[in-house]
Amino acid sequence: MIRTNALTKDFVVSRTRTVHAVRGISLDIQPGELVAVLGPNGAGKTTTLRMLTTLVPPTSGTATVAGYDVVADPARVRAAIGYVGQGGAGGASQVVRDELVAQGEIYGLDRRAARTRAGELLEALDLTEQADRKVDSLSGGQKRRLDVAVGLVHEPTLLFLDEPSTGLDPHNRANLWEHVLRMRTAAAEPRTIVLTTHYLDEADTFAERVVVVDHGQVIADDTADALKADLAGDLVSLRTPAADVTALAALAERAPGTRAVHAGPPGPDGGRAVEVRTADGPGAAPGLLRAADAAGLTVTRVDVARPTLDDVFLGLTGRSLRETAVQDADSPAASPTDPTTTKEVLA
Numbered sequence: 001m002i003r004t005n006a007l008t009k010d011f012v013v014s015r016t017r018t019v020h021a022v023r024g025i026s027l028d029i030q031p032g033e034l035v036a037v038l039g040p041n042g043a044g045k046t047t048t049l050r051m052l053t054t055l056v057p058p059t060s061g062t063a064t065v066a067g068y069d070v071v072a073d074p075a076r077v078r079a080a081i082g083y084v085g086q087g088g089a090g091g092a093s094q095v096v097r098d099e100l101v102a103q104g105e106i107y108g109l110d111r112r113a114a115r116t117r118a119g120e121l122l123e124a125l126d127l128t129e130q131a132d133r134k135v136d137s138l139s140g141g142q143k144r145r146l147d148v149a150v151g152l153v154h155e156p157t158l159l160f161l162d163e164p165s166t167g168l169d170p171h172n173r174a175n176l177w178e179h180v181l182r183m184r185t186a187a188a189e190p191r192t193i194v195l196t197t198h199y200l201d202e203a204d205t206f207a208e209r210v211v212v213v214d215h216g217q218v219i220a221d222d223t224a225d226a227l228k229a230d231l232a233g234d235l236v237s238l239r240t241p242a243a244d245v246t247a248l249a250a251l252a253e254r255a256p257g258t259r260a261v262h263a264g265p266p267g268p269d270g271g272r273a274v275e276v277r278t279a280d281g282p283g284a285a286p287g288l289l290r291a292a293d294a295a296g297l298t299v300t301r302v303d304v305a306r307p308t309l310d311d312v313f314l315g316l317t318g319r320s321l322r323e324t325a326v327q328d329a330d331s332p333a334a335s336p337t338d339p340t341t342t343k344e345v346l347a
């Protein structure tokens, strides 16, 4: 459905400065896949999407989308895809239903067919009640759902969404995702969806495949579970009195499946946690406890944590992710420091 080979984009910003936004991305995306492209600000996610949607020409490399070359056949690519950009699609002073009808007509539907299609999309995206309102009176979540509806007017088999949920509160993000997932299977054949996101948790929960981009390159490409298992591993944390830390750490080093061992800082009681990064935490923990017991070492508490995509990114780049406040776009009362609106995003 999408195949790119060494896709590259340089922006020449002055005689002395060129931004290498995308540095040779090769991807192969099959029909029906739901792929999240994840990466920090400036990683090249949007530029990649804009090349795949024919909005900017590549500097070098090739890309075919829905079987058509993005440079040689941009009109056919555009007819086959839907694209929802970061800015949104709806005209602010348009009435919601009229916006969808107009989009249908742009894509060649006659007025009657365009009205029917608009009605179906309003229904599917829970916007029927808002159909006669102006676009700029909608909440952030409703606007984003309208954007998705606009992207689907011509029933594309392939949908690109650039940061569809940025700025939405957790409730509206979940709601948008519910609709996107429903839209995906509503077509005769499952739609292929490629989206960019900063949100680790949604890439983790919803995407079947996560492509991690950093500095214009793909640095990882797999299911979230495989990335976490291969690149991070589980963390078994064994709390032990100070006197046993060195011996317990040495024992953990020798345990099967151990990848790394690290002693945490002393707690209020002087004890420390020996943190064991291992392929299979729940599988390894009982063996570690038995070995500690046999060696006469005391373990006062055991915790097993599954890794996050944050751990994956840290493992790949040495850079961590920051807790960043996400302004609740639909609930003006919520402040950026409200813990319910604070989400993990890539720093």
Ligand SMILES: Nc1ncnc2c1ncn2[C@@H]1O[C@H](COP(=O)(O)OP(=O)(O)OP(=O)(O)O)[C@@H](O)[C@H]1O
Pocket (backbone or CB within 6 Å): 011, 013, 019, 020, 021, 039, 040, 041, 042, 043, 044, 045, 046, 047, 048
């Ligand atoms: N038209 C342009 N002219 C010059 N530089 C550009 C242009 N568009 C993007 N860039 C630069 O290319 C790099 C990649 O930008 P891009 O928008 O693709 O990143 P991104 O991963 O989508 O970031 P974000 O998550 O912030 O949207 C950045 O350094 C950006 O400043």
